Amino acid sequence: MLPAFFCFKSILINFTKKKNVVMDLNEFRRHGHELIEWMADYFENIENFPVKSRVSPGDIIKKLPENAPLQAESFDSIMEDFNNIIIPGITHWQHPGWHGYFTANNSYPSILAEMLTSTLGAQCMSWLTSPAATELEERVMEWIAKMIGLPAEFTGVIQDTASTATLVSLLTAREKATGMGINSNGFYDLKPFSIYCSTEAHSSIERAVKIAGLGKEYLRKIEVDEFYAMRTDKLLTAIEKDIKDGYEPLAVIAAIGTTGSTAIDPLDEIGRICKKYNIWLHVDAAWAGTALLLPEMRHIIKGIENVDSLIFNPHKWMFTNFDCSAYFVQDKAALIQTFEILPEYLKTKESNAVNNYRDWGIQLGRRFRALKLWFVIRSFGISGLQEKVRNHINWAHEFAGWIEKSKNFELLAPTPLATVCFRLNPETVISEEKLNLINSQLLEAINNTGKIFLSHTKLNGKFTIRFVIGQTNTKHSHISDAWQLINDVSTQFS
């Protein structure tokens, strides 16, 4: 039998335990104001955090209880854990010292818009379920098409990510080529399709090829030139060989700004080849698309009229919270036919007169994502966006110039946009293997300073450090400080 005091203690615990009172409107108002202070302070002090989190695998999860609480907990205790457990495990993508991968920016107007989007909690699957969200999306996508210089034939729709958009594009190509035949009857008794991208193309293309059932064996990875752009002579040879061998060339995915080095595939020439052979042409400009805001950069999409679809991510470099991908397509009807569904419970009397974006992609449910684009574009103005992006590109060229003049570093690729590919190559080191090793160590040492964060790729077998400029709050001084830091850290390796 349990001693009497034990029972008494249990009763006491039950008595003092918080009652199950869920946050009310007054508390929401109060905590909302507290969070605004937290958010503004975060941006004010962000440079005090190490960019890359210093936790080790398992550090966070072991601090989190194994079971959910039975009773309601106070917001203060949740925020305490957020500050003490979660924040140390955050890698700070909004730090102005962020130069890794590609940026995934937010900005003040974007965050404010997200607050409204989450409050309204509207579903933008059909016009009826949220007319303003649907019509704002239509208008904002028209704005963006004009802002980046697309021909009037393109229609835009927001997708969540470039991965999804590339899949959407490939599926549309697949269905257009077969008269919606694979949707209906699958692949049986069809000859294999072949798909083309460069060896430098993004991994999401291979994933999309797999998902669409096309088989990665039929994804031809075309050789690149010395600047890591697709070689059109090799593309042409591959297409002609496939035709001769009984394959049906389905789609080419051109990269305007590869993930490794932001190489620009020669779109004009690729477009002519695609037109000649009636092949769908999709452009992956996930990062680089934002540069098209600048008229002086539009030469990189010369030949756009032969492009069937294009994706770029305002959530990368256009200061708009993830997720927000701008997908543009010439044959809107083919897109919709590929995805449309109309069960009874989704029928509305407006169905034919309006856009029902649920039929423009994979997901049925959709967030009200046009709002943040509207807030961002209006808050910056086109010229405000241009100014930022132009600075980033100029600073990248300046940084590349420093590399070129340096004795110890070398550029490993051109800098067409705002990503600089380089490595340490001190005069004392000879073998490529050794160079790869010291550059990977250098990268780790740089990131361990906590001041900046960079990531890597391999170009032609060489371990390549990537320096991406594009974070919303990065100033010129951050670039010169970063260069100083890289030099300082590198002394231990040269």
Add this chain to the structure above:
Amino acid sequence: MLPAFFCFKSILINFTKKKNVVMDLNEFRRHGHELIEWMADYFENIENFPVKSRVSPGDIIKKLPENAPLQAESFDSIMEDFNNIIIPGITHWQHPGWHGYFTANNSYPSILAEMLTSTLGAQCMSWLTSPAATELEERVMEWIAKMIGLPAEFTGVIQDTASTATLVSLLTAREKATGMGINSNGFYDLKPFSIYCSTEAHSSIERAVKIAGLGKEYLRKIEVDEFYAMRTDKLLTAIEKDIKDGYEPLAVIAAIGTTGSTAIDPLDEIGRICKKYNIWLHVDAAWAGTALLLPEMRHIIKGIENVDSLIFNPHKWMFTNFDCSAYFVQDKAALIQTFEILPEYLKTKESNAVNNYRDWGIQLGRRFRALKLWFVIRSFGISGLQEKVRNHINWAHEFAGWIEKSKNFELLAPTPLATVCFRLNPETVISEEKLNLINSQLLEAINNTGKIFLSHTKLNGKFTIRFVIGQTNTKHSHISDAWQLINDVSTQFS
């Protein structure tokens, strides 16, 4: 030549035009506080809005300029347009009178978490890119698995929507059945797979079948019983016929809560059939999954041990902002093998020791969605969530009882959860055609009151009004008021 005053005026306009000054931190802080007031006021006054927006197609877009502004605009002018143009076009999903489709709820703690998520703007594709987000997702999904009574063999991951998760499940089934063969080599020379769901299954299943290249011709829509649940005798017959005809049965998708009437497919029996024939079994519990928080409701997943994967949406009925789908799978390795990609630029030294959720689904980029689940679960506590869901189910039974007792209305399906399917059937009307017509008119008239919003489906050819109870802020009084309103409006039709 232009008159002098015109030129003068132009100069003045240029002078007074706002300079391109983008919002700074102080303004963000100020506008943030303003928005908190807006947000709290919105919830305070939400019942003053008509639930369903009253705009007509084109009303919104014609008020939006055709071109983006060149110069920055003030936040005040953006908010003015938001209030005057956007808000009248919003259908208010967070209104306590929301009884349409399924609910897509938010809640105060969820909105607060979204504010932090959008501020951090962290990418949760790899452990390294956001360790806390990865480990919190792992832990919170463990919580949820236990909270809804899943066996320990299930591993969870957050997907954006049930549409995506069902596609992920079908692709995993496809690849597991072929040893990752279609990913590699496509469908060529394979015999057709057959897939099974009921005639009442969600449209996203057909879409997933199409995307995966399986062909909707091979999607067998199995007949339902009088309660709109899948008939297992028909399922068995279809499977055996397919095998005899040379098809390979690949997957069954069982609905725990169909979209039309929340019918519950007999999982236990379906699981036994799937086990016998080695068929992948996916459960679509998009709405109903939340009911599993209640131990007394777990009978609806009897046989769960034979299920390969299950999806339910906390963003529907668990008071968590869209998007947030909880996907659970038994064979985690097959899931990851289906989607994994590892290009050089994504390699990290921790790759093998940690979860890299980019390999658990379609998208590479991922928001920090675990945070809102953590905030919601802790703020409500399990018992707080249970209380709400239990109320909704009880109130639905009460509402169904009112229908049963009524002379003019009739139930058209059982009410296993919190969705009541009914129609007006006054004694004076005879033909089914006429009944369909007056019920569609009745639905429109109810929605036009602006007080509540309902949607419809067809059950057995009958136009069916659906009354879904599950909105975060709905109280019992809203249900009784709605019943009164429905009766009042119906008098003009009976």
